[in-house]
Amino acid sequence: xxxxxxxxxxxxxxxxxxxxxxxxxxxxxxxxxxxxxxxxxxxxxxxxxxxxxxxxxxxx
Numbered sequence: 001x002x003x004x005x006x007x008x009x010x011x012x013x014x015x016x017x018x019x020x021x022x023x024x025x026x027x028x029x030x031x032x033x034x035x036x037x038x039x040x041x042x043x044x045x046x047x048x049x050x051x052x053x054x055x056x057x058x059x060x
Contacts, residue, residue: 009053012046 025033032038044052 005053009046009050013050014046016046 029038
């Protein structure tokens with residue numbers, strides 16, 4: 001991914017992280033989330049979109 005594509009994703013990634021940091025979570029929820037066991041969200045997040053784009057780009 002080039003630097004322009006990375007900048008386009010940065011805004012969405014930072015927004016998702018900031019929203020997550022503002023949400024209240026129990027200690028167990030924090031641990032679960034850190035192991036990839038967080039609550040399922042029907043909509044793809046900025047970080048997920050970025051990861052998929054990088055993965056697809058690496059396979060080409």
